[in-house]
Amino acid sequence: MRALSLRLRGIGIPGLLMLLVVLLCAALVVYPVVFIVAESLNVGEPGVFPPEAISLANYAGMRRDLDVLVNTLLVAFGATVMAVVIGFVLAWILTRTNIPGHGRLERLMELPYYMTPLVGAMAWAVLAAPKNGLLNQLWHVLGGGGDLFNIYAPLGIAWVMALFEGTVAFVMISAAMKSMDPSLEESSRVFGAGKLRTALRITLPLVAPGVLSATVFVFAEMLGAFAAAFVLGIPGRYYVVTTAIWESTQSFPPEYGRAAALGLSLFVAMVVTLTISKLIMRRGAYATITGKAFRPRPVDVGRARWLLVAVAWFYILVAVILPLAALLLTSFQKFATVDLSESIFTIANYVTALSTGTLGPAFLNSLILGLSVASIGVPVIGILTWIVYRSDLPGRGLVEYVLMFPQAVPRVVFGLGLLWAWINIPIPIYGTLWLLGIAYFTVFLPLGLRTMAGVVLQVDRSLEECARVCGASWLRQMRTISLPLLRPGLAAAWLLIFIASVRELGASIFLMGPRSKVVSPAIINAWLTSSSELSAAMAVILTATVFAAVVVLFGVARRFTGTQQA
Amino acid sequence: MTPRIEVNDLVIRYGEVVAVSGVSFAIQPGELVTLLGPSGCGKTSTLRAIAGLEDPSSGTIRLGGETVFSSAERRNVPTEKRHLSMVFQSYAIWPHMTVAENVAYGLTLRKLPRAEVEQTVRRVLDMVRMDGYADRSASKLSGGQQQRVAVARAIAFSPTVLLFDEPLSNLDAKLRTEMRVEIRELQRQLDVTSVYVTHDQEEALAISDRIIVMDHGRIEQIGTPETIYNRPGSLFVADFVGAANLIPGRLAADGVFEATGGVRLAVAEGGKQDGTTVALRSSYVELRPESAAVPDRMNVAAGMIHRRMFHGDFIQYVVDWPPGQLIVRRPPTEMIDEGASVRIVCAPEHCVLL
Secondary structure, eight states, X not given: OHHHHXXXXXXXXXXXXXXXXXXXXXXXXXXXXXHHHHHHHBOSSTTOSSOSSBOSHXXXXXXXXXXXXXXXXXXXHHHHHHHHHHHHHHHHHHHHBOOTTHHHHHHHTTHHHHHOHHHHHHHHHHHHXXXXXXXXXXXXXXXXXXXXXXXXXXXHHHHHHHHHTOHHHHHHHHHHHHTBOHHHHHHHHHTTOOHHHHIIIIIHHHHHHHHHHHHHHHHXXXXXXXXXXXXXXXXTTOOOHHHHHHHHHHSSSOOHHHHHHHHHHHHHHHHHHHHHHHHHHHHHOXXXXXXXXXXXXXXXXXXXXXXXXXXXHHHHIIIIIHHHHHHHHHHTBSSOOSOTTTOOBOSHHHHHHHHSTTHHHHHHHHHHHHHHHHHHHHHHHHHHHHHHHHXXXXXXXXXXXXXXXXXXXXXHHHHHHHHHHHHTSSSOOTTSHHHHHHHHHHHTHHHHHHHHHHHHXXXXXXXXXXXXXXXXXXXXXXXXXXXXXXXXXXXXXXXXXXXXXXXXXXXXXXXXXXXXXXXXXXXHHHHHHSOHHHHHHHHHHHHHHHHHHHHHHHHHHXXXXXXXXX | OOOSEEEEEEEXXXXXXXXXXXXXXXXXXXXXXXXXXXXTSXXXXXXXXXXXXXXXXXXXXXXXXXXXXXTTXXXXXXXXXSOEEEEOTTOOOOTTSBHHHHHHHHHHHTTXXXXXXXXXXXXXHHHTTOTTOTTSBGGGOOHHHHHHHHHHHHHHTOOSEEEXXXXXXXXXXXXXXXXXXXXXXXXXXXXXXXXXXXXXXXXXXXXXXXXXXXXXXXXXXXXXXXXXXXXXXXXXXXXXXXXXXXEEEEEEEXXXXXXXXXXXXXXXXXXXXXXXXXXXXXXXXXXXXXXXXXXXXXXXXXXEEEEEEEOSSOEEEEEEETTEXXXXXXXXXXXXXXXXXXXXXXXXXXXXXX
16 A cells, blocks of 8 residues: 555656546447447347347347358458468568568558558459459450459458458568577578478478467458458348448348347457467467567578569559559549540549549548547557556556457447447537547557557667656656657657548448548448449549558658667 | 665565565765676666665665655655766667757756856766767767766766666676776766666776675675675675685684585684685685695695686686685786696685685
8 A cells, every 4th residue: 555655656647647548448448339239139129228128139140140150251261361371471572581672572562551451442343343344354355255353252352351451461470580580590500401491390380370370360350351341242242240230230220239249249259369369479479589670581592582573573463553553544434444445534533523522521521530530649549658568557457458459349340339329428429520530549549559659668768767867857758858759659650540540441431420421431332322433533532642641651750760769 | 974875674576576675775975885796686676766766665765864765754755856866777868869968958957057058068078088979969879978978967967876777788898897997987086976786796896985795685795895805795795706616514623614525724713603615716726836835824735737727817727626626716927737736725814614
């Protein structure tokens, strides 16, 4: 007790701040989930809280959705396998071989992430839809019969998900490969093992836990993936859990019970999968694989390196160049065709996209949301990050858990929970940008925390302690030492949250109202209801915005890294 | 005279682990006292508690008679109000400031007039021989330069207490010995009370007025470098500070120790009467030819050179003798061949019964 009071006095301002903000965040995060649970048990009037009648009927009803569950597992499994194979091959090429120009290639590998699954899926629909997909048209022009590709088939959906939702596999696997002490391999070579034997006996077992953990993690992501399954699955009425949730809220009367039961099951499945992934990582992390940054010795691949470069570029081609080219080509045409002699070029699609009531206001709203969520989120999450990773306050582990919680909740499910939660609160923010802002802030807590943690951990604790010893108060230390050192990281976090907000789809699709349209759901609506040429133009606009933000991001990062690294 | 720093019954716990368990000492004004011990002995925790960077579980800390921490009085003065200064192991040079801004930080906080700040910054940078670097970005300094800036920043606002947390451990060997001399020189010049944490016994011996040897969160011995070296108070101190032979056996008669193997050694007065080990510094053993005459009061035993290792500043011999093997350091002028029989000679006052 005495120790506690002493400590509390030492912490003072940050401690109180934390208590306040954490209670708020806990409410933001946990409250919507309560509504999902309640609705999943509700067998009375849908959407009435508290439910008039309660039973497990909604869960029993999931028997009828067996096909949806099978579809989900099938697509998620296929997408995971493809994503991990792609991620592993690329990670190996880029971190462990002596291919030329891998610095630039490594940076290019980030592009598919910024493409967003929504844009990627629309682009691939334009490219490989049966009959009029550009690649299929090309195939017909070349004299081929039938369709070469069908992107609406389960395999097509999985392919697009692997390309645009699975980029995390590359990031996680290359981290595992980079963090390995090269002397472990070198000693194997010294003891007389050849390249292949060393790879099989030393390298592979050492990176295996990292790869396995990444695989399970990606699988969880795929279970909750929405955009690709929506864009490519709806035309052929091929539903997975996330799209089935959306569909059940659109029917009349809305099947909220079904949506909630499916959503909660998906949430539980994701929590279990993510926990397994974490356990594998912790169990398998040999003491030899440390957090230290090694520069692994690249394997000399001889002349095969040109083949490997080609493989890397092929990935960029299918994940970035082809989709963007297809979208650009389509968006400037009246009717999408690969036969350029027949095509009628026009900028009408862009004019329509920006001027009509569809995208223009949505675009403005998304920008407003992106700016404000990033500007409020960064200081708030920044302070939270500092408290979680810097203070020695009891219970900061719990705080971290609360803040990371939204990661395990599929956006679609979270959006639904927020919808019910705020409809049932006598604060009239449903249908306004406020609700979307709150939703974005909540779902991007993990993103902000993770980004800023990296920065906070880089700033050596003694830099702050030294300021105190010199006579600075906590506030003064924050102002003169901590914040200036954190600034580049904070700028990066700001832009990441901005980008994530501008392109958010899963939660927005439930929360936007007629007066609070935002970009991604607006594009989805256009995709469902109007021409692919118009929606292509919209997708190009969204992509251009995101890429512009990325360019600014790297510009800012470069300006700071020169002078600020300790 | 009131001690400048007084630590009483200090206990520091991290959850279940007790890092410091009941440490007490007093440091007089102008003294440089070293906390010496292996990693995990509690020396850094003790230093950080004095700085107010660590919350002790119990005990009291007084600076110049003023209580800055007391568990009984529930008093814990925050770091910034303790008016002390510190040189960190990582130097903690703020990379977003210039050298001058780093040094001026503590001065500006004390609201000194600008001209005085500038003058002081110039003066202390001059003292650490970093004049001419004032406008350099702090992130572009070498390790040794960062070290000097850290010292300059620490002394700039004329603190009455200066804390050093292993300040030289990240420097290479040559720079380390140089900086050692400079820090001692500055400390004497400024007459500032200093607490210096290190795990390097050579550094501690060279730099200190007094040394506090710590192990497992407790103080093993407090004394001048000479006392610590010549009269280690415990097996741990004998083993950790300097190179010592620990010879097992038992006290056979008053002042006579019988080592295993039957060698009898007269031991120094005031040793531990129930001790079972004699500590003998390897530098205090002489090796004479078999036929050499030796004064009566000296301990003598027969031995044979097992191995000779030339270290430059000294030669280290491994000598076989009845209790086992004896490590002996002799000046590089005393070359004896491996396999030669010798007389091992040492004075009783250097055989410390522990």
